[in-house]
Amino acid sequence: MKKIFLIIVTSLSLAGCATQFGERITDTISAVSHFSVTQGQLDTAKAGYDGAVLAPMRRYAALPRCKTGQTISISVPCHDRALLKTIRNADDKIARGFTETQAAINSGDNTGAVLAYDILTAAISSAKELIGKTGVNAL
Amino acid sequence: MNIEAIKLALSLAMTAYQLGKDAAPYIKLAYEIQFKNKVLTDAERQAMDGQEAAWRAEIDAVIADDDTATD
Numbered sequence: 001m002k003k004i005f006l007i008i009v010t011s012l013s014l015a016g017c018a019t020q021f022g023e024r025i026t027d028t029i030s031a032v033s034h035f036s037v038t039q040g041q042l043d044t045a046k047a048g049y050d051g052a053v054l055a056p057m058r059r060y061a062a063l064p065r066c067k068t069g070q071t072i073s074i075s076v077p078c079h080d081r082a083l084l085k086t087i088r089n090a091d092d093k094i095a096r097g098f099t100e101t102q103a104a105i106n107s108g109d110n111t112g113a114v115l116a117y118d119i120l121t122a123a124i125s126s127a128k129e130l131i132g133k134t135g136v137n138a139l
Numbered sequence: 140m141n142i143e144a145i146k147l148a149l150s151l152a153m154t155a156y157q158l159g160k161d162a163a164p165y166i167k168l169a170y171e172i173q174f175k176n177k178v179l180t181d182a183e184r185q186a187m188d189g190q191e192a193a194w195r196a197e198i199d200a201v202i203a204d205d206d207t208a209t210d
Contacts, residue, residue: 040172047169054194058198061201074151095195
């Protein structure tokens with residue numbers, strides 16, 4: 001009886017593992033093929049964005065304001081008000097992009113999620129270029 | 140080396156340190172989700188949203204200050 005119980009438990013565990021493994025493989029294949037957007041992809045994009053764009057933008061904003069004609073340098077660490085505003089406007093669109101992608105994932109709208117995610121990743125690339133212009137990462 | 144140069148070097152080092160301190164946990168988190176199969180909980184997502192909102196509020200305050208500045 002004990003042996004039968006053990007066999008059943010082992011079978012169920014293996015089946016669970018196989019199902020999980022199968023689901024993961026399916027997720028990975030569809031993500032790689034870009035047929036779907038997973039919660040993990042969106043979380044990775046969000047955490048990466050916070051570290052690579054939002055945190056540097058906050059540090060850039062914390063620098064003193066550049067006087068007219070000044071640009072950021074090692075000897076004059078300052079933020080350009082127009083550039084800061086441009087990055088913040090881009091950030092606002094990206095924040096909405098994250099919300100829209102999350103809403104599409106939550107509602108099971110896979111096509112909408114892929115579309116929103118594509119727009120989002122393009123916007124993040126542009127924001128990264130803008131952060132590069134600040135020079136804050138080179139300080 | 141004069142005192143002004145030392146002050147500038149210290150201030151730059153502090154900015155770099157603070158930037159690293161802010162950014163590193165998020166870069167690490169992105170790495171863990173991508174390569175270590177970490178799954179975020181709802182509480183962790185909410186914490187991220189809260190931190191983002193706080194940072195955006197700080198940035199918006201600076202922009203509002205910039206808008207009223209005459210220099």
